Amino acid sequence: MKVxxxxxxxxxxxxxxxxxxxxLCFEKNDNQIDLQKLAKGDYLLQCFxxxxxxxxxxxxxxxxxxxxxxxxxxxxxxxDQIAQVKSWADLEANRAAGKISxxxxxxxxxxxxxxxxxxxxxxxxxxxxxxxxxxxQNTLASPNHFTPGTDDPAxxxxxxxxxKLGIEFFHEMExxxxxxxxxxxxxAGIWDVYHNTTRPFIASHSSARAVCNHARNLTDDMIxxxxxxxxxxxxxxxxxxxxxxxAADGHYYGTAxxxxxxIDHMRNVGGIDVVALGSDYDGISRRLEMPDCSYMPLxxxxxxxxxxxxxxxxxxxxxxxxxxxxxxx
Numbered sequence: 158m159k160v161x162x163x164x165x166x167x168x169x170x171x172x173x174x175x176x177x178x179x180x181l182c183f184e185k186n187d188n189q190i191d192l193q194k195l196a197k198g199d200y201l202l203q204c205f206x207x208x209x210x211x212x213x214x215x216x217x218x219x220x221x222x223x224x225x226x227x228x229x230x231x232x233x234x235x236x237d238q239i240a241q242v243k244s245w246a247d248l249e250a251n252r253a254a255g256k257i258s259x260x261x262x263x264x265x266x267x268x269x270x271x272x273x274x275x276x277x278x279x280x281x282x283x284x285x286x287x288x289x290x291x292x293x294q295n296t297l298a299s300p301n302h303f304t305p306g307t308d309d310p311a312x313x314x315x316x317x318x319x320x321k322l323g324i325e326f327f328h329e330m331e332x333x334x335x336x337x338x339x340x341x342x343x344x345a346g347i348w349d350v351y352h353n354t355t356r357p358f359i360a361s362h363s364s365a366r367a368v369c370n371h372a373r374n375l376t377d378d379m380i381x382x383x384x385x386x387x388x389x390x391x392x393x394x395x396x397x398x399x400x401x402x403x404a405a406d407g408h409y410y411g412t413a414x415x416x417x418x419x420i421d422h423m424r425n426v427g428g429i430d431v432v433a434l435g436s437d438y439d440g441i442s443r444r445l446e447m448p449d450c451s452y453m454p455l456x457x458x459x460x461x462x463x464x465x466x467x468x469x470x471x472x473x474x475x476x477x478x479x480x481x482x483x484x485x486x
Contacts, residue, residue: 158457158470159201161478162450163286163391163433164262164340164362165190166440169208171227172220183231184238189438189449192238195257197451201475202242202258202482204286204361208440209265218275221268225282228261243283245486262286262338262361267295271322273329280333285485286361287330288338289323289346297323299343301372311401313372318345324353331356334485339363339383340373340391340435347379357388357481362435364390364398365422371398377426384427387484389477391435392419396444412446413459420460420473429469433478 167190174181184192195203207224209217232241239257242248251258261283267290269275279287290300299317319327327337327350337358339347350358360383366374375383375390383390393399396411399419403409423432438450447455453474460470 158453159199159475160450160453161202161204161434161475161482162200162438163204163338163359163389163435163478164206164264164393164440165203165436165438165450166206166208166264167191167438168205168224168227170439171231172224175223175227180230181227184235189436189441189443192235192257194449194451196238198453200257200450201252202248202260202478203450204260204262206262206264207268207284209263209268209291217265217268218270221263221279225261228259232259241283242486243285245483248482248486260285262288264288264341265291265293265295266297266323266326267291267293269326271296273326276326276329276335277333280335284335285482286336286338286359288341288361289319289326290341290343292341296320297326298346298349300341300346301343310372310397311370314343315345317343318349319353324349327354336481336485339379340393344372344376344379347375347382351382351386354386357386357484358383359388359433359481360390360435362391362393362437364393364419365426367426368419368422369397369399369401371401373398380423380427380431384431387481389431389433389481390423390427391433391478392416392423393441394436394438394445394447395441397442408444409442410444410446411442413455416447416456417459417463421463424469429472430477430480432473433481434474 171181207221289298396409399415
């Protein structure tokens with residue numbers, strides 16, 4: 158079964174390794190994403206996020222560019238296995254050549270430092286999806302952020318949404334063809350996007366709040382709004398976003414069945430066409446039944462056990478994502 162995954166943090170891990178003087182081998186490594194694992198998982202397209210940690214006293218623009226440099230290093234070292242997607246034609250050509258497709262995304266538009274020119278340059282580099290925030294407020298918007306030990310992860314931010322500059326940014330994103338990604342965005346910000354846009358938008362790696370009461374997840378109304386607009390929500394495999402019931406040892410554990418519970422709920426609320434995948438691999442714990450991207454057959458088997466049709470499993474695994482991408486690429 159082909160797979161499209163809207164979000165991973167492999168470039169963050171690659172940048173970190175390079176800065177330690179031990180550049181990551183993209184073909185095979187100990188992380189959750191590498192080329193061998195992607196091939197085993199039958200991936201059609203993996204989105205690679207340039208993730209920016211905005212409160213580390215480093216230049217966020219340089220941070221993002223260094224991760225994008227890792228992306229281009231991967232492409233140059235393994236041209237027979239993986240190739241970039243900037244357009245629909247690229248995706249079709251890669252599929253015909255038997256190559257895994259790779260798309261650049263950005264996690265935290267604050268790396269643009271308020272510059273629409275920087276946004277346009279990211280587009281020229283191949284960025285086709287961008288979140289407006291990560292876990293910290295920036296000049297564009299406010300997140301649904303919590304500080305472990307002090308804030309309740311179940312309490313969302315319903316008051317602080319997009320700034321005037323943030324609205325300018327997502328209008329330019331729509332014009333360019335960069336998909337607006339509302340994962341990490343505050344509740345107020347998600348509704349600002351909904352009320353001020355006309356094209357589909359996505360939540361690249363967010364699960365269902367009714368199943369797991371975490372502010373990073375989507376309410377039923379949000380799921381319906383994304384579906385109405387023709388967008389998708391990528392289920393996040395992070396155990397803490399799949400269940401709010403820790404095990405006896407105090408840890409959270411993620412299973413294919415828990416992922417399927419969120420798929421069930423999103424299908425029931427917004428229809429099968431709203432459901433996609435956004436693993437968050439290389440940005441989440443390994444306390445998972447599917448510890449890396451090669452384990453996708455476990456999720457397929459779980460959905461088959463729940464009597465999903467082959468057509469509906471294909472929609473969840475890749476066809477819904479393809480529909481959205483075709484509109485923008």
